[in-house]
Amino acid sequence: MKNPIAKNTICLWFDKDALEAAEFYAATFPDSAVHEVHYAPGDYPSGKEGDIITVHFTVLGIPCIGLNGGPAFKHSEAFSFQVATDTQEETDRYWDAIVGNGGEESECGWCKDRWGISWQITPRTLSEAMSAGGDEAKRAFAAMIQMSKIDVAKIDAARRV
Template sequence: MAIAKNTVCLWYDNEAEAAARFYAETFPGSSVTAVRHAPSDFPSGKAGDVLAVEFTVLGIPCLGLNGGSAFKHSEAFSFQISTEDQEETDRYWNAIVSNGGEESACGWCRDKWGISWQITPRVLMEALAAGGGEAKRAFEAMMQMRKIDVAAIETARRG
């Protein structure tokens, strides 16, 4: 068994397996690789309960820990997913939001487990990297959006 040198550990209130399976179904290159059951009772569960779930999100190794309700997620951590076009942007955004999640601003949304996602079209990142007036126009357009509108960003880039 290969153990990743660095793994993102996400704390869940006993729904790590459901979250991991949703991510695996939603994002290509994602999978649930192991479900670990507690060998004995622990503060938020009993022996035999799912304790940890090993999974990947677009190739990034993650560990979902069923730690209970002591800690909540915030926007201080998010997955940033780069998309190629509006169709891909819509697909990921709609999957997260329509599965009990909620919209936020500037391409951010939150899944029903509280994890934040930035669904970010490549065209926006390219505009911001270009700097100058192009970046300013794209940034100002983005600031008015919830889900990113690729056509509007492209229009803003051109001025």
Template structure:
């Protein structure tokens, strides 16, 4: 399989393969594509340890690097997954949070590896794009939420 011109590289402590498997099982158009083992010892591991994995998340090519604890994850990087309804929002949110992840605010959560996710219903994005009072009402409703409540966003849009 050829290497894409541009690939997102995500630093993991040591579980890039487990993370990639979880993403492949959770999100459509996702897969664990290749596992590369270290040819010799390196600062955070030994020869034969998984060094990198190539995977795809919702159509986006990624590399997971098992680099050790030197660089922790932050919200400065996140995957944003657009959802079509509450059932899809719940499915992804519950999969991430229920697999050792953690809830945050305004549709954000972290997976067990520390990677941030925005589980964002399309109705919220559409309301914000509409601007004006509709956007303000939807934004103010969102600011009170952890997981996004689609019905509450729709009600806020209507006023």
């Protein structure tokens, strides 16, 4: 084995395209890479010997395993990656990559990729406003709930009022 197994690893269940998803994440986010691909040593309930069964990868430094387990389980918003961004350009880059690759927009900085994984693309200014509490948090929150992709300038303006 090339890489040591992390003590805690996120396992994401895919139908059959864990490698495709891992390659997309590696190409989209810094500190992300595909490390290992493992093939089934024999037939199994939803596949055949030689199929890709697991993919070990990192997303923004977080160790993950993509499991090609078949169509039995679907992703939900109960799990999401939350990505803190520093600028509108960074927010736009990640949002546009996810949505533009067959994903879908949601509300308040949430979107889903084409595999059904939920992402929160969250500018730090929004998190800072929420941490500040009081009227600043209320204004930033009121601005955020009207957005799909977060608009940094509008959040900053709401914080200053």
